[in-house]
Amino acid sequence: MNSALDDVAFLALSENRIALLAGLSDDQAHTRDELMDATDVSRPTLGRILDDLEERAWITQYGQEAQITSLGAWVHDEFTDLLEMMDTARRLRAVEQWLSTDTLAFELKRLTDATVTLPSQNNPLAPMHRASELERTARQSRVLTHALPAPCLNAHWEAITTGTQQFEAVVTPNVVATMTDTAHRSQFTDILTADQATVYVCDDPIPDVVGINDGVVYFGVDDDKGAPLALIETGDETVHTWAAETFESYQEGALLLTPDSFSEIQETTSDSEQLMELESIENPQ
Incomplete structure (x- = not known):
């Protein structure tokens, strides 16, 4: 975790990480069972991702519960906007010259x-x-x-x-x-x-x-x-x-x-x- 680009790659290279951050974006505390049901990831994978998100101060964990932080909510919103922009740019490729x-x-x-x-x-x-x-x-x-x-x-x-x-x-x-x-x-x-x-x-x-x-x-x-x-x-x-x-x-x-x-x-x-x-x-x- 040496640069901003590393954090972008951390999210971009894993749909599960994005899905978990999105699952916590309602600013409510969620149990690990709830997050497993919402994201369809295994318990060991869930634990590793939650630990990685907490290391970046994007979430906090309390026993078996996790909740997004204000910093994590900001990251989620901005990264979602980036994804939407890139999706539009991808669809416009075929017509850009026109x-x-x-x-x-x-x-x-x-x-x-x-x-x-x-x-x-x-x-x-x-x-x-x-x-x-x-x-x-x-x-x-x-x-x-x-x-x-x-x-x-x-x-x-x-x-x-x-x-x-x-x-x-x-x-x-x-x-x-x-x-x-x-x-x-x-x-x-x-x-x-x-x-x-x-x-x-x-x-x-x-x-x-x-x-x-x-x-x-x-x-x-x-x-x-x-x-x-x-x-x-x-x-x-x-x-x-x-x-x-x-x-x-x-x-x-x-x-x-x-x-x-x-x-x-x-x-x-x-x-x-x-x-x-x-x-x-x-x-x-």
Whole structure:
């Protein structure tokens, strides 16, 4: 026990030591039998670990009982935070190069409590599906996005038309153009005509999909081809402030999209498609 690193290694190299310290973290005295039941270690192993913890002044022992010290509680809390941070960092490895650190104006340590949804072989669209789950159940939803895939559109449409969601969105012109397709047009029109929904169109590029659903922030991580790599969600207050300010900054420079203006866009899109069809007929390849 020569350095702080030795103490870190002492905990890190044994799940049983961490489990025992955690079992004592409620600041109550526990018998050795209780600790054996809670941690599933043998009596000799339990005795050795308790002696080692007591040597570091992290616990005190009274006969067959042990209790954490204030120093031990501090060590437990800080080491648990370190483990949570390292677990988040491990899950972010696959998407680190795609994180837009220029636009995500907060320190990555704010994501210590974050939930990271990654694609899997069985569910390659897991991030998108998780986003739609959050959006379907939210009573207050704000979304800043350059894409509105069918699962997310369906989720908002269902919540808005049943009257369970207040919805605000800032989208790019590309999203609006996509919504003119017959597969999406009816649902998007229902959203625009709903009293509890407002949609704005912003000409500025929106690099990251950001949502705020009942105080929980999510943002998507895409690769350079737009494929979803991860969905990161957190209740961190600093991230929430960043998300709200980012949404409002785009909203300030955006134009309100009304049912009438959307109808005009549909007509313009239809005229353009007809012109392209005529050109293809007149100029066959």
